[in-house]
Amino acid sequence: xxNEILLYIGSTIIIxxxxxxxVPTKSIVRGFGELSGDNRKIITMEWIAEGYTLxxxxxxxxxxxxxxxxxxxxxxxxxxxCGLMLIVLAALSMFTGARTSILPMKLCPAVKMAAAILFFxxxx
Numbered sequence: 001x002x003n004e005i006l007l008y009i010g011s012t013i014i015i016x017x018x019x020x021x022x023v024p025t026k027s028i029v030r031g032f033g034e035l036s037g038d039n040r041k042i043i044t045m046e047w048i049a050e051g052y053t054l055x056x057x058x059x060x061x062x063x064x065x066x067x068x069x070x071x072x073x074x075x076x077x078x079x080x081x082c083g084l085m086l087i088v089l090a091a092l093s094m095f096t097g098a099r100t101s102i103l104p105m106k107l108c109p110a111v112k113m114a115a116a117i118l119f120f121x122x123x124x
Contacts, residue, residue, distance in 0.1 A: 003070040003122045010118030011062035018054030057082045076123045083119035086112045
Protein backbone atom coordinates (compact mmCIF):
# COMPACT_ATOMS: atom_id res chain seq x y z
CA UNK A 1 0.00 0.00 0.00
CA UNK A 2 2.86 2.41 0.81
CA ASN A 3 4.37 1.87 -2.65
CA GLU A 4 1.06 2.72 -4.32
CA ILE A 5 0.80 5.90 -2.26
CA LEU A 6 4.29 6.94 -3.40
CA LEU A 7 3.28 6.30 -7.01
CA TYR A 8 0.08 8.34 -6.57
CA ILE A 9 1.99 11.23 -5.00
CA GLY A 10 4.61 11.20 -7.78
CA SER A 11 1.87 11.02 -10.41
CA THR A 12 -0.06 13.89 -8.89
CA ILE A 13 3.06 16.06 -8.63
CA ILE A 14 4.06 15.54 -12.25
CA ILE A 15 0.48 15.91 -13.59
CA UNK A 16 0.13 19.23 -11.75
CA UNK A 17 3.54 20.34 -13.02
CA UNK A 18 2.43 19.44 -16.56
CA UNK A 19 -0.79 21.42 -16.15
CA UNK A 20 1.37 24.25 -14.82
CA UNK A 21 3.15 24.21 -18.17
CA UNK A 22 -0.04 24.18 -20.22
CA VAL A 23 -2.11 26.88 -18.52
CA PRO A 24 0.27 29.84 -18.94
CA THR A 25 1.51 28.93 -22.44
CA LYS A 26 0.18 32.07 -24.11
CA SER A 27 1.75 34.43 -21.56
CA ILE A 28 5.03 32.46 -21.58
CA VAL A 29 5.31 32.84 -25.35
CA ARG A 30 4.42 36.54 -25.09
CA GLY A 31 7.24 36.91 -22.56
CA PHE A 32 9.76 36.15 -25.29
CA GLY A 33 8.91 39.48 -26.90
CA GLU A 34 8.82 40.05 -30.63
CA LEU A 35 9.19 36.72 -32.46
CA SER A 36 8.76 35.64 -36.04
CA GLY A 37 5.62 33.62 -36.69
CA ASP A 38 7.64 30.43 -37.08
CA ASN A 39 9.56 30.97 -33.84
CA ARG A 40 6.32 31.70 -31.96
CA LYS A 41 4.82 28.46 -33.26
CA ILE A 42 7.92 26.42 -32.37
CA ILE A 43 8.13 27.79 -28.82
CA THR A 44 4.39 27.23 -28.35
CA MET A 45 4.65 23.68 -29.68
CA GLU A 46 7.62 22.82 -27.44
CA TRP A 47 6.04 24.33 -24.33
CA ILE A 48 2.77 22.44 -24.91
CA ALA A 49 4.64 19.22 -25.79
CA GLU A 50 6.47 19.25 -22.46
CA GLY A 51 3.24 19.90 -20.57
CA TYR A 52 1.47 17.03 -22.31
CA THR A 53 4.47 14.74 -21.83
CA LEU A 54 4.53 15.39 -18.09
CA UNK A 55 0.77 14.86 -17.82
CA UNK A 56 0.99 11.65 -19.86
CA UNK A 57 3.74 10.25 -17.64
CA UNK A 58 1.75 11.02 -14.51
CA UNK A 59 -1.52 9.65 -15.88
CA UNK A 60 0.19 6.48 -17.15
CA UNK A 61 1.75 5.73 -13.77
CA UNK A 62 -1.50 6.50 -11.95
CA UNK A 63 -3.65 4.32 -14.23
CA UNK A 64 -1.18 1.43 -14.09
CA UNK A 65 -1.00 1.70 -10.32
CA UNK A 66 -4.79 1.81 -9.96
CA UNK A 67 -5.22 -1.08 -12.37
CA UNK A 68 -2.30 -3.39 -11.62
CA UNK A 69 -0.84 -2.22 -8.31
CA UNK A 70 2.85 -2.60 -7.59
CA UNK A 71 3.30 -6.34 -8.17
CA UNK A 72 2.80 -6.52 -11.93
CA UNK A 73 6.18 -6.86 -13.73
CA UNK A 74 5.05 -4.85 -16.76
CA UNK A 75 3.71 -2.05 -14.55
CA UNK A 76 6.94 -2.02 -12.52
CA UNK A 77 8.93 -1.67 -15.73
CA UNK A 78 6.68 1.19 -16.86
CA UNK A 79 7.08 3.00 -13.48
CA UNK A 80 10.85 2.77 -13.78
CA UNK A 81 10.92 3.83 -17.43
CA CYS A 82 8.71 6.82 -16.61
CA GLY A 83 11.11 7.69 -13.79
CA LEU A 84 14.03 7.41 -16.19
CA MET A 85 12.32 9.71 -18.68
CA LEU A 86 11.76 12.26 -15.92
CA ILE A 87 15.47 12.09 -15.05
CA VAL A 88 16.34 12.76 -18.70
CA LEU A 89 13.93 15.71 -18.77
CA ALA A 90 15.33 16.97 -15.44
CA ALA A 91 18.87 16.88 -16.86
CA LEU A 92 17.73 18.77 -19.95
CA SER A 93 16.02 21.36 -17.75
CA MET A 94 19.07 21.63 -15.49
CA PHE A 95 21.32 22.60 -18.38
CA THR A 96 18.83 24.91 -20.10
CA GLY A 97 15.83 26.44 -18.34
CA ALA A 98 17.26 26.23 -14.82
CA ARG A 99 20.06 28.56 -15.90
CA THR A 100 17.57 31.37 -16.42
CA SER A 101 16.43 33.84 -13.77
CA ILE A 102 12.86 32.46 -13.84
CA LEU A 103 12.06 30.67 -10.56
CA PRO A 104 9.69 27.98 -11.96
CA MET A 105 12.37 27.07 -14.51
CA LYS A 106 14.91 26.75 -11.70
CA LEU A 107 12.51 24.45 -9.79
CA CYS A 108 11.74 22.25 -12.79
CA PRO A 109 14.67 19.79 -12.41
CA ALA A 110 13.93 19.30 -8.70
CA VAL A 111 10.23 18.66 -9.31
CA LYS A 112 10.96 16.13 -12.05
CA MET A 113 13.63 14.39 -9.95
CA ALA A 114 11.28 14.22 -6.95
CA ALA A 115 8.60 12.49 -9.02
CA ALA A 116 11.21 10.15 -10.56
CA ILE A 117 12.48 9.17 -7.11
CA LEU A 118 8.93 8.50 -5.93
CA PHE A 119 8.35 6.31 -9.01
CA PHE A 120 11.53 4.33 -8.39
CA UNK A 121 10.90 3.85 -4.67
CA UNK A 122 7.25 3.04 -5.35
CA UNK A 123 8.31 0.35 -7.81
CA UNK A 124 10.46 -1.55 -5.29
